[in-house]
Amino acid sequence: MADVGPERPLRMxxxxxxxxxxxxxxxxxxxxxxxxxxEVQRGDxxxxxxxxxxxxxxxxxxxxxxxxxxxxxQDLAKAGQVAQAMPPGPLLTVATxxxxxxxxxxxxxxxxxxALATTVPVVDHETRQAVANVSVQRDPRAxxxxxxxxxxxxxxxxxxxxxxxxxxxxxxxxALAWARELPPGDEGTRVLTSMSFALAQTDPAxxxxxxxxxxxxxxxxxxxxxxxxxxxxxxxxxxxxxxxxLPSGAARESALAGIEVxxxxxxxxxxxxxxxxxxxGRRTNESLGRGGPTPVVGASAMPFGLDxxxxxxxEFAEALRESPSRAASWLAMQPMPxxxxxxxxxxxxxxxxxxxxxxxxxxxQTIRPPWRREQLLREAGR
Numbered sequence: 001m002a003d004v005g006p007e008r009p010l011r012m013x014x015x016x017x018x019x020x021x022x023x024x025x026x027x028x029x030x031x032x033x034x035x036x037x038x039e040v041q042r043g044d045x046x047x048x049x050x051x052x053x054x055x056x057x058x059x060x061x062x063x064x065x066x067x068x069x070x071x072x073x074q075d076l077a078k079a080g081q082v083a084q085a086m087p088p089g090p091l092l093t094v095a096t097x098x099x100x101x102x103x104x105x106x107x108x109x110x111x112x113x114x115a116l117a118t119t120v121p122v123v124d125h126e127t128r129q130a131v132a133n134v135s136v137q138r139d140p141r142a143x144x145x146x147x148x149x150x151x152x153x154x155x156x157x158x159x160x161x162x163x164x165x166x167x168x169x170x171x172x173x174x175a176l177a178w179a180r181e182l183p184p185g186d187e188g189t190r191v192l193t194s195m196s197f198a199l200a201q202t203d204p205a206x207x208x209x210x211x212x213x214x215x216x217x218x219x220x221x222x223x224x225x226x227x228x229x230x231x232x233x234x235x236x237x238x239x240x241x242x243x244x245x246l247p248s249g250a251a252r253e254s255a256l257a258g259i260e261v262x263x264x265x266x267x268x269x270x271x272x273x274x275x276x277x278x279x280x281g282r283r284t285n286e287s288l289g290r291g292g293p294t295p296v297v298g299a300s301a302m303p304f305g306l307d308x309x310x311x312x313x314x315e316f317a318e319a320l321r322e323s324p325s326r327a328a329s330w331l332a333m334q335p336m337p338x339x340x341x342x343x344x345x346x347x348x349x350x351x352x353x354x355x356x357x358x359x360x361x362x363x364x365q366t367i368r369p370p371w372r373r374e375q376l377l378r379e380a381g382r
Contacts, residue, residue, distance in 0.1 A: 027054060033063050040071065040078070045085035052091075061094050068095050072102030079103075080114045080127075088122045096130035104134055111135075116155045128155070132162035140167040141178055148187075157190060164191045165198035172199055172206065179213070189219055196223040204231035205238065221254035221357040225365075228258030248323075253351075253358035256325040257365070260332050316343050324351035328362055345376060352380040 032055050039048035052060050052067075064086060072079035079102055083095035103111035115131040118124070135143035144163050150156045167175040179195055182188035196210040204227040211227065214220040231239035243259055246252040312334075319330040327347050344367060351359035360377070367373040 029055065029059055029063050033066055036063065036067055037070065040067070040082055045082065048082070049085060049087060060091060064091050064095050065098055068098040069102065072099060072106075076103050076107055076110055080110075084119060084123045084127065088126075092123070092126050093130075096126045097134065100127075100130040100134045104131070104138070112150065115159055116150070116153070118155075124155070124158075128159045129162045132159050133166045136163050136166040136170065140170070140175070144178070157187075160187075160191060161194035164194045168195045168198040169202070172203070176210065179210075184215075189214060193219045193223060197226055200227040200230055204228070204234065205242075208242070216250070218357040218360065221250055222361055224251055224254040225258035225358075225361040228255040229262035232259045232262035250355045250358050253323070253325045253355050254361055257328060257358055257362040260325075260328055260362075263332070312340075313343075316346075320347060320350060324354060324359065324362075328366075348376050349380065352376070356380070 032051055035051045036048045039045070039051060048067075052063055055063060068079050068083050071082050076099075079099045083092070083099035086092040086095045099114075100111060103114060111131050115128045117127075119127070132143075132147075135147075140163070144160060144167070147156065147160045147163060150159075164175065164179070167178075175195060179188075179192055182191060192210065192214055196207050196214065199207040199210055200223060207223070207227050211220055211223045214223065228239055228243060231242070239259055239262070243252065243255040246255055316327060316330060320327040324347060327350075331343060331347065348359060348363055348367065351362065363373050363376065367376070
């Protein structure tokens with residue numbers, strides 16, 4: 001038998017700690033920028049986007065900003081094409097702003113042409129908003145007057161609306177002073193509406209004066225609804241006090257409809273004095289005085305059956321006799337199964353006959369799907 005020598009222990013493979021493993025070098029932003037630039041030069045903008053999307057999301061914006069700025073230094077038209085090739089979202093927004101900055105610095109006429117060119121809706125929106133916002137940062141009054149000299153078109157009106165809203169967000173008092181100088185007519189109404197909507201999102205109380213400059217009609221009622229929706233979320237007491245102080249009519253109906261949306265269908269607070277019914281389901285003054293939401297009683301608390309259905313219809317009819325906005329409030333307070341289509345549609349038809357502008361505000365926020373809303377509007381001749 002051969003001499004095999006002394007027995008030797010088995011040797012285990014060496015385990016290298018994970019921390020000691022040298023990571024593979026990551027693709028840098030600089031490398032991605034170089035690859036993306038190559039794809040731009042080849043004219044393959046889809047490949048450019050794919051290259052950029054290899055980076056983590058938080059690193060893409062810097063590359064896009066650098067890429068579009070580099071293109072703008074060489075070829076403004078190419079910069080615009082590169083910007084508009086970005087996917088909708090933050091990358092498209094930042095890219096169009098950088099392209100607009102380059103064009104407005106070197107060739108404002110090209111910026112106008114770019115803003116008014118027809119592309120696709122989401123790109124249209126970002127492009128025109130970028131040109132409007134960058135222009136307003138420099139000289140808002142001059143920018144709006146320049147836009148006003150462009151040939152009349154829906155696209156031109158859109159740029160003006162974006163610019164007016166951007167000015168309000170920067171300097172509301174100066175923007176309002178300029179708006180007061182506008183001649184009466186469709187264009188002035190359109191600009192004031194855009195400004196009022198913008199201000200309603202941040203300062204609903206301050207937007208009241210703006211809304212009052214609008215002629216009575218759909219635009220004013222829509223703005224009042226938007227103001228109320230924002231206001232009740234910020235300060236419910238102030239919003240209710242303002243809405244209740246409005247005279248009966250379209251303005252008050254629109255404000256109340258906006259408050260309902262702002263509350264998200266929640267039960268109304270104590271300021272909705274007189275909404276509920278005594279004994280058979282209304283809230284009493286005693287319950288209102290306690291503050292906060294009051295539990296709904298009456299038909300909605302009854303067991304399901306014919307009696308319950310009849311009681312619901314009676315409560316709805318009584319609320320509707322008081323006013324459409326009261327009926328809308330009553331519906332919003334009911335459990336979801338009790339917000340019957342038949343009641344919603346009856347309210348829509350009655351409200352359209354009495355105050356179509358306020359009705360349409362409520363319908364746009366309440367009735368789904370859209371085709372059903374359109375059918376009701378056609379039935380009402382709208």
